[in-house]
Amino acid sequence: MNNTCLEIKIKSLNLKHNPIFTKKDHIKYVQDWRGQYKGDAAAILKPINTNEVSSILKLANENKIAVVPQGGNTSLCGAATPDSSGTSIVISFEKMNKVRQFNKESQTITVESGVILSHIHDVVEKENLFFPLSLGAQGSCMIGGNLSTNAGGVNVLKYGNTRELCLGLEIVLPNGKIMNLISELKKDNTGYDLKNLFIGAEGTLGIITAATLKLFQLPKMITTLFVEANEISNAVKLLNTFKSHFPDRIESFELMPKSFWEVAKNNIDNIVMPLEKIPEMGVLIDVSSFSKNEITPNENGEIQIIKSIENVLEECFEVNLISDATICINENQKRALWSIREAAAESEKKELENSNLIKCLKHDISLPVESIENFHKEAQIMITNFLPNLKTIYFGHLGDGNLHYNVFGNGSLPDGFDGKSLELTKELYKIVHNYNGSFSAEHGIGQLKKDSLKTHKDEVAYSIMGIIKNQLDPQGIMNPGKVMF
Ligand SMILES: Cc1cc2nc3c(=O)[nH]c(=O)nc-3n(C[C@H](O)[C@H](O)[C@H](O)COP(=O)(O)OP(=O)(O)OC[C@H]3O[C@@H](n4cnc5c(N)ncnc54)[C@H](O)[C@@H]3O)c2cc1C
Numbered sequence: 197m198n199n200t201c202l203e204i205k206i207k208s209l210n211l212k213h214n215p216i217f218t219k220k221d222h223i224k225y226v227q228d229w230r231g232q233y234k235g236d237a238a239a240i241l242k243p244i245n246t247n248e249v250s251s252i253l254k255l256a257n258e259n260k261i262a263v264v265p266q267g268g269n270t271s272l273c274g275a276a277t278p279d280s281s282g283t284s285i286v287i288s289f290e291k292m293n294k295v296r297q298f299n300k301e302s303q304t305i306t307v308e309s310g311v312i313l314s315h316i317h318d319v320v321e322k323e324n325l326f327f328p329l330s331l332g333a334q335g336s337c338m339i340g341g342n343l344s345t346n347a348g349g350v351n352v353l354k355y356g357n358t359r360e361l362c363l364g365l366e367i368v369l370p371n372g373k374i375m376n377l378i379s380e381l382k383k384d385n386t387g388y389d390l391k392n393l394f395i396g397a398e399g400t401l402g403i404i405t406a407a408t409l410k411l412f413q414l415p416k417m418i419t420t421l422f423v424e425a426n427e428i429s430n431a432v433k434l435l436n437t438f439k440s441h442f443p444d445r446i447e448s449f450e451l452m453p454k455s456f457w458e459v460a461k462n463n464i465d466n467i468v469m470p471l472e473k474i475p476e477m478g479v480l481i482d483v484s485s486f487s488k489n490e491i492t493p494n495e496n497g498e499i500q501i502i503k504s505i506e507n508v509l510e511e512c513f514e515v516n517l518i519s520d521a522t523i524c525i526n527e528n529q530k531r532a533l534w535s536i537r538e539a540a541a542e543s544e545k546k547e548l549e550n551s552n553l554i555k556c557l558k559h560d561i562s563l564p565v566e567s568i569e570n571f572h573k574e575a576q577i578m579i580t581n582f583l584p585n586l587k588t589i590y591f592g593h594l595g596d597g598n599l600h601y602n603v604f605g606n607g608s609l610p611d612g613f614d615g616k617s618l619e620l621t622k623e624l625y626k627i628v629h630n631y632n633g634s635f636s637a638e639h640g641i642g643q644l645k646k647d648s649l650k651t652h653k654d655e656v657a658y659s660i661m662g663i664i665k666n667q668l669d670p671q672g673i674m675n676p677g678k679v680m681f
Pocket of ligand 1: 229264265266267269270271272275276289309330331332333336337339340341342343344345346347348349350397398399400403404538541542638639675678
C-alpha cells in the first residue's frame with residue numbers, strides 16, 4: 197500500500213490524537229537516543245487508550261504494515277527505531293500515561309504503558325511505598341519500554357529486574373485482539389506464563405498497554421557510601437562482606453573504576469569527587485534501613501547503622517580489602533554521587549563528541565560475579581593485541597555481575613577500526629561465553645545484537661523463539677528487524 201492510501205486508512209480510524217504525517221515532525225521518533233540509528237516512518241500515531249491500539253494493529257495486520265512500538269525512545273540498541281523504508285507506523289505511548297489503580301493495601305499499582313518511570317516513583321513514594329526499578333533514563337523511559345526490554349538498573353541485586361516486578365499485563369496482539377492478564381495476584385498457576393513471553397520481547401510479539409506492578413516498603417533510610425578497592429577481586433570480596441553483614445539490605449553495588457571517573461571528570465560540570473584522588477576501583481553502595489532504632493541518633497548523637505557500616509569498613513581496611521572510603525552525611529552528597537553514576541551514558545556520549553576518541557563499541561554483558569576479574573584480564577589481553585591504542589571504559593552493576601564494557605577507538609588509530617570493530621565484539625563475546633556469561637544483560641537485543649543472538653543463544657531455544665514469533669505475528673508486522681527477523 198502506498199503512503200497516501202495508508203494516510204486515508206489511518207484517518208478513517210478517527211483517533212483522538214492527530215496522527216503525524218509531516219516528515220519534519222517525525223525526527224524525534226525515527227532516530228535513537230545515541231544518534232546511531234536513523235530511520236523513517238509513514239506516520240507517528242499516539243493512541244490514547246487500549247481500544248485505539250487495537251484498531252491500529254488490526255489495520256496494520258490486515259494491510260501488512262510494519263509497526264514500531266515506542267516508549268521513551270531511550271533504547272541503547274536501536275530497538276525502537278523504524279527502518280529506513282519510510283513505510284512503518286511508529287506507535288508512541290506518550291498519551292497513554294494514566295495510573296489506573298493504586299492499591300496501597302496490596303502494594304500494587306496498575307499503570308498504562310506510557311507512564312514515565314520516575315512518575316511511578318513520585319506517586320508511590322508519597323504513600324511510603326517504593327517501586328525499585330531505577331535507571332539513568334528514568335526521567336524519560338516509560339514503563340511499557342521497561343517491560344519490553346526487561347530493564348535492569350541499579351536495584352536488581354535486591355529486587356530483581358523488571359520481569360520480577362510485574363504481576364500482570366494487558367497486551368494487544370498483532371491481530372488487534374486484547375489479552376487481559378492484569379492481575380494483583382502473587383500466586384496464579386493457570387497454565388503457561390504468557391505474561392512473561394511479552395516481557396523482554398522488545399515489541400516483536402505484541403503491544404503492552406498496561407501493567408500491574410509490585411511495590412515495596414520504602415526504606416526508612418538509605419545510607420550511601422563510596423569505597424575504593426584496588427582491584428576487581430577486592431570489590432567482589434567487599435560485596436560478599438557487605439551482603440553477609442547486611443543481608444537483603446544492599447540495594448545497589450555499583451562499580452566505578454578509574455576510567456569511568458576520567459570520563460566523568462571531563463564531562464560533568466562542577467563535579468564533586470568523592471575521594472581526594474581518582475579511585476582505582478571505586479564502588480558505590482546503598483544500604484537500606486527499615487528499623488527506626490537503627491537510624492535514630494542515641495544520646496551521644498551516634499546513629500547505629502552508620503556505626504555498623506563504619507565497623508565493617510574498619511574490618512575491610514585491616515585486611516587491605518579497601519584503601520579509602522566515605523559515607524555520605526546528607527541527601528545532597530548522596531544525590532551528587534548518584535547523579536555522577538546516572539550520567540554515565542551521557543558522559544560517554546559527550547566524551548565521544550569532544551575528545552579524540554572515535555566510535556564506541558558498547559557491550560552490555562553479564563558474568564558470574566566471581567569470574568569478572570579473570571574475564572577482565574583475558575579481555576584486556578585480547579583488546580590490546582587486537583589493535584593498538586584502544587581504550588576500554590567499563591563500569592556497571594557489579595552486584596549482579598553486569599558490566600558496561602565499552603571499547604573506544606582512538607583518533608590516531610590506523611584506518612580500519614570501523615571494519616574490524618565487529619570482529620572485536622565477536623572476540624569479546626566469545627570470552628564472555630567461555631565464562632558462562634551473557635552478551636546481553638539488560639539493554640536487550642534490538643538491531644544491534646541480532647546476529648549475536650543467533651550465534652550465542654541455544655539452538656533449540658532460538659528455533660522455539662522463531663516458532664513463537666511466527667505463530668503470534670504471522671504477517672511479521674511487529675517491530676521487524678529487531679531481535680530475530
Ligand atoms: C542514560 C541512559 C541510561 C540507561 N540505563 C539503563 C540501565 O541502567 N538499565 C537498563 O536496563 N537500561 C538502561 N538504559 C536503556 C533504556 O533506558 C531501557 O532499555 C528502557 O527500558 C527503555 O525504555 P523506553 O521507554 O525508552 O523504551 P524504547 O526505547 O522506546 O523501546 C524499547 C523497546 O521496547 C519496545 N516497546 C516500547 N514500548 C512498548 C510497548 N508499550 N509495548 C511493546 N513494546 C514496546 C520498543 O519497540 C523497543 O523494542 C539506559 C538508557 C539511557 C539513555
